[in-house]
Amino acid sequence: MTRTFFVTGTDTEVGKTFISGALLECAAREGLQTAAVKPVASGCEVTHEGLRNSDALLLQEAMTMDLPYQQVNPIALEPAIAPHIAAMEAGRRLDARRMEGVCRGVMSAGADLVLIEGAGGWRTPLGPRSYLSDLPQQLDIPVILVVGMQLGCINHAVLTAEAIRRDGLALAGWVANFVRDGMARPDENLATLRTLLPAPLLGVVPFDEATDYRAAAEHLQIAPLLG
Template sequence: MTRTYFVTGTDTEVGKTFISGALLERASQRGLQTAAVKPVASGCEVTHEGLRNGDALLLQEAMTMTLPYQQVNPIALEPAIAPHIAAMEAGKRLDVGRMAGVCRGVMAAGADLVLIEGAGGWRTPLGPRSYLSDLPKQLDIPVILVVGMQLGCINHAVLTAEAVRRDGLTLAGWVANFAREGMARPDENLATLRTLLPAPLLGVVSFDENADFRRAAGALDIAPLLS
């Protein structure tokens, strides 16, 4: 049975890819086959093989299945800016239906766990009247929230959880990720989030200047995702 989750964050640069890699690694440690998709990515580098995104390459490294890059990251955009602006400048249209088709192909490939990683936060726009949140809605899959533990994260986390539920989806779990050092009152903030977020805490990941997703996997409990 394939279990598929959409990974979103409280903001950009909160460690969605890092945590996604850690979740994939944790699943692999349990003997599960894994796959991942980064449907749209901006901030790609020009290589002799075409545009490549660091986040998508990390997912490709972390998952156990072998998939071509174009299936992991079907829409690659060069500028490190909001995807809808990068697409507009490149003369491209970000189509949720096309993204969903690619995701369904990966979901049908036979993995036990599939992660589909978003870009930015829940309401990242794709165009004048569409958002990246339309993708998990179309796929009808539950959501994992990566909370970047920093000042303001409680408000961002609660609003994101409310938006997920209003969209008719389930918040399957959340991860507290200390992507930066020096947060004031971390334990108190964590306790507040435990009280306010209506989903199991999958793990608390400490700051790691080396950003080693394999080491971070040890801090995660994926049992709630597999039950």
């Protein structure tokens, strides 16, 4: 049975890819086959093989299945700006339905665990009347929330969780990722989030593990996702 989750964050630069890689590593250590998709990515570099995104490459490295880059990251955009603006400048149209087809292809490839990573936060626009959050709704999959532990994270986390529930999806779990060194009152902030977020805490990743997703995997548990 394939279990699929959409990974979103409280903001951009909160470690969605880093935590996704760590979760994939956790699953691999449990003997599970894993795969991942980064449907749209901006900030890609020009290489002799075409545009490549560092986040998508990390996911490709962390997963156990051997998937071509184009299946991991079907929409690659060069400017490091909001995806819908980057697509508009490139004369392209972002379509959640097209992304859905790619994701379903990976979901049917035989992995035990599939992670589909968003871009930015939950309401990242794809166009004038569409959002990237349309994709997990179309796939009808639960969501993992990466909370960037920094000042303001409680408000961002609670609002994101509320939006996920309003969209009819389950919040399967959340990860507290310390993206800044020396956050004031970390324990108190964690306690508040535990009270307010209606999902299991999958782990707390300290700031000093921020460079290696394999080390971060030591701080996570995937059992709540597999039950």
